[in-house]
Amino acid sequence: MNELLALALAFPLVLGALFIVLAASTRAALFGFFAFGLFLALAWVELEAIDVALTEAAIGGGATGLLLLRLNARMRRTVSLGQPAGPQLRIVAGLLAVLVTLVLGALLLALPDPAPSLAAATVEPLPTLGISNPITAVLIAYRALDTLLEIAVLLIAVVGIRVMGAERGWAGRPVPWPAAEPSPALVFLARLLVPAGLVFAVYLFWVGADAPGGKFQASTLVAALWLLAIMAGLAPAPRTGGGWTGIALAVGPLAFIAAGAIGLAATGSFLAWPEPVAKPMIVVVELALAASVVVALVMLVAGPPEPEAGR
Structure with a gap:
């Protein structure tokens, strides 16, 4: 059951990360960031790290997302944001995210069992x-x-x-x-x-x-x-x-x-x-x-x- 719940939480996290990278507008990416923070907080709850989950919901996804949303609104009134990132840059960002994920996964699998504590x-x-x-x-x-x-x-x-x-x-x-x-x-x-x-x-x-x-x-x-x-x-x-x-x-x-x-x-x-x-x-x-x-x-x-x- 725990494995199924972990997979159920991992799936929207991956989709949310892809949506943030591939979103057509900054505003859409920011709303995707809000949703990503919510699912990430739920993932921390599943890992029994309630303090980290509360911090992620309050500061990681909440306060940071609101700050970015406010910044986006102010920038649209004061400066020209130019053209959105092209597909090449988005592909590079996505590949870099995959690489970081694989490296972190490899490091976790390489840890001794049981880990020194x-x-x-x-x-x-x-x-x-x-x-x-x-x-x-x-x-x-x-x-x-x-x-x-x-x-x-x-x-x-x-x-x-x-x-x-x-x-x-x-x-x-x-x-x-x-x-x-x-x-x-x-x-x-x-x-x-x-x-x-x-x-x-x-x-x-x-x-x-x-x-x-x-x-x-x-x-x-x-x-x-x-x-x-x-x-x-x-x-x-x-x-x-x-x-x-x-x-x-x-x-x-x-x-x-x-x-x-x-x-x-x-x-x-x-x-x-x-x-x-x-x-x-x-x-x-x-x-x-x-x-x-x-x-x-x-x-x-x-x-x-x-x-x-x-x-």
């Missing part, structure tokens, strides 16, 4: 953190610096988006999306989904300590709800020059660095805290990082600021 030694000290979800515990205990760098990359991307705007519009808001009056159906959907989605995001954030979930998945959901409210005209896009947006972007990295410094003073090691305060420190850092991720994702998708009327 440090899982037991890795998991042994994790209970001292007070976190029962091993994925979250590993991210906090062994990959904390990676998480800090991921936030730094998001902030650098936001700075890049900001400098793409007109100089006199640095303190303005992005171009409304869509520019036309939102449909009543979209407004109704936003009013219905935003409150329920926020409740689920809080649950997703809190349960990440003991089950699949966490700040990145919850933050992406909140960002998506905010963008839905913007599209429905229920909330404005964030002003890049606003004081609160700068504070929200900076609070995550600053809290992370401050918590690391506290650990250095208390234990002599960066981001290493005494056992009684480990979990409270983790919760504070995760909350601060979640605020930064939400604002960064919304500003990335919304695009660069534009000069405001009268300025």
